[in-house]
Amino acid sequence: MTTAVLAPTDDLVAALRGTAALRPDVDRGLAGGLRAWLEDGLFERLGDVGPAPVVVTSRSVADLPTSERSSARLRGALVASLLRLHVAGCPLEDPYAAAVAATCASGRDGDLAVALAELDADEAARLAAEVAAHHAVLSERLGSLPARWSPRCGARLAIPLAGGAVVLRGTVDLALGAPGGSRACVCLLDVTTSRHVDGTATALSYLALLETLRAGEPPLRVASLSTATGEARVCDVTPVLLAGAVEAVLGSLAGTRCS
Amino acid sequence: MQLTRRHTLAPDVLAALLCAAPGDAPDVTTRLRDPLFARLAASLGPSAPERLDAYSLDHEGARRFSSPFAWSARASRRAIGTAAARHAAATATSPLDAAREEVERLCDRALRGLARRGALSTWLAGAPREVRATCAVEAASWATRLLHLVEPLGAHPLAVGVPDAYVSVPATRISLVGRRDVAGTGPRPGLLRVRDGAPPGSAADGLCVDGLVAALATGSAPARAIGAWPDAGIVLIVELDGEALCHAARCLVGAASASGPRARSDVVTLAA
Numbered sequence A: 001m002t003t004a005v006l007a008p009t010d011d012l013v014a015a016l017r018g019t020a021a022l023r024p025d026v027d028r029g030l031a032g033g034l035r036a037w038l039e040d041g042l043f044e045r046l047g048d049v050g051p052a053p054v055v056v057t058s059r060s061v062a063d064l065p066t067s068e069r070s071s072a073r074l075r076g077a078l079v080a081s082l083l084r085l086h087v088a089g090c091p092l093e094d095p096y097a098a099a100v101a102a103t104c105a106s107g108r109d110g111d112l113a114v115a116l117a118e119l120d121a122d123e124a125a126r127l128a129a130e131v132a133a134h135h136a137v138l139s140e141r142l143g144s145l146p147a148r149w150s151p152r153c154g155a156r157l158a159i160p161l162a163g164g165a166v167v168l169r170g171t172v173d174l175a176l177g178a179p180g181g182s183r184a185c186v187c188l189l190d191v192t193t194s195r196h197v198d199g200t201a202t203a204l205s206y207l208a209l210l211e212t213l214r215a216g217e218p219p220l221r222v223a224s225l226s227t228a229t230g231e232a233r234v235c236d237v238t239p240v241l242l243a244g245a246v247e248a249v250l251g252s253l254a255g256t257r258c259s
Numbered sequence B: 001m002q003l004t005r006r007h008t009l010a011p012d013v014l015a016a017l018l019c020a021a022p023g024d025a026p027d028v029t030t031r032l033r034d035p036l037f038a039r040l041a042a043s044l045g046p047s048a049p050e051r052l053d054a055y056s057l058d059h060e061g062a063r064r065f066s067s068p069f070a071w072s073a074r075a076s077r078r079a080i081g082t083a084a085a086r087h088a089a090a091t092a093t094s095p096l097d098a099a100r101e102e103v104e105r106l107c108d109r110a111l112r113g114l115a116r117r118g119a120l121s122t123w124l125a126g127a128p129r130e131v132r133a134t135c136a137v138e139a140a141s142w143a144t145r146l147l148h149l150v151e152p153l154g155a156h157p158l159a160v161g162v163p164d165a166y167v168s169v170p171a172t173r174i175s176l177v178g179r180r181d182v183a184g185t186g187p188r189p190g191l192l193r194v195r196d197g198a199p200p201g202s203a204a205d206g207l208c209v210d211g212l213v214a215a216l217a218t219g220s221a222p223a224r225a226i227g228a229w230p231d232a233g234i235v236l237i238v239e240l241d242g243e244a245l246c247h248a249a250r251c252l253v254g255a256a257s258a259s260g261p262r263a264r265s266d267v268v269t270l271a272a
Helices: A012-017 A030-046 A058-062 A070-088 A095-104 A110-117 A121-142 A200-215 A239-252 B011-019 B033-043 B054-058 B073-091 B095-111 B120-126 B129-149 B203-218 B242-257
Strands: A003-006 A054-056 A152-161 A166-176 A187-192 A221-226 A232-236 B003-006 B165-168 B175-178 B191-194 B224-229 B234-239
Touching (some): A003 A012, A012 A121, A012 A232, A058 A200, A058 A239, A070 A110, A070 A187, A070 B095, A121 A221, A187 A200, A200 A221, A200 A239, B011 B129, B011 B224, B054 B242, B073 B129, B095 B120, B120 B129, B165 B203, B175 B203, B203 B224
Parallel strands (some): A054 A166
Antiparallel strands (some): A003 A232, A152 A166, B003 B234, B165 B175, B224 B234
């Protein structure tokens, strides 16, 4: 798996989109083969299906740490709202206030809206400073995103397998480009407020696998932007990368058995 | 009931399915409407919901919201996104620009005093700029997803962003709602509706209900109901023959009776 690590000064969007003429042809047979591989592997590992589905996530596949801190969850939700506002081209004078307003009106994560309302002045000030710093990185790294690239935010993918006994879940923070053409042009971006870790590349390949299964064709590239450090990692989506993702999914289910 | 499950469908194939018209339309109006309405009226209990739709089947007739409804970016995205998709399809505008324009249009409508209290327009007009921007992005994401499924201006012309079908049940407060996002053209067009996540266990039943309500609203049954779950990459196709429509009627009565006195399961009898 080849992952390019971009310095904070490199143009992330240019690296993600690349040159149109150099994009590979879409292999529409790949998704069916990957799905069959997964189905066979799941049958071998899980046997008979149980009543409750086994949910697979980026974190479980890539063995990423799960933050239990509510401040980290709040920060992540607020930065996700800032990403939407950035895509909308909405100028922000106070990123924290804007993110809070957008998060509370999102209709999702009602518990986070309650938690935001319950912050005391010190906690709110600390969070506001953090969010402002993340917003500065986000704005600088993403630049302007033209509407003709069909940006879409916060897609929550859910791929049922093994008759619904296993569900592969993942969230694509930002997708660019339209599927259906002769050349791959869909790019996925995961925005994290944490630092990149060893499992980041695996998490990216997992997102690429989900998109391939969802759309029936592989995306062009998948990337992760850490708003904590400004570092970006970009992967070309290849059959090898997707095969690695299938193995990672099956590996994460080793020892799991539906009851 | 003939059900087909596909992982992905090319836009031209989907459009062809929406426009093809296999066989004659089942005579729903005279054979199913009156017995269905009578049984629904008899089945409803005091806690019956005010609307019955495919969602009701997933939740056994439970009320849609546990708390009073409030507008949010999520609640508004289909309303704005559908209008944006229609506009984008007709004018080759990007979905994001179309969504922004739709938000501005709704706000303008409210500011001119043309929106009632509690309407989406009123809420948007009073919301901060950041909230309106979030609504536009959510709606654009919805519209883009819809427009990636179908080609409105392809070889098979499609109507994008058609209104949902509503039917009032006489002598009750209940409305039957059939959700639809795209309709085909021709003598017996099909309907397409898009939903989040992965299909629930009752997905095929819900599609039958959407088809039945569309049939009751227009007097002519669609050829087929197609459900798309883009987040899961799954498309379900139900051929709306007499058996499927009778099944939908039973599902509706079942959902209604789940909220009140039990009704017999064989409440609607109609030969397929």
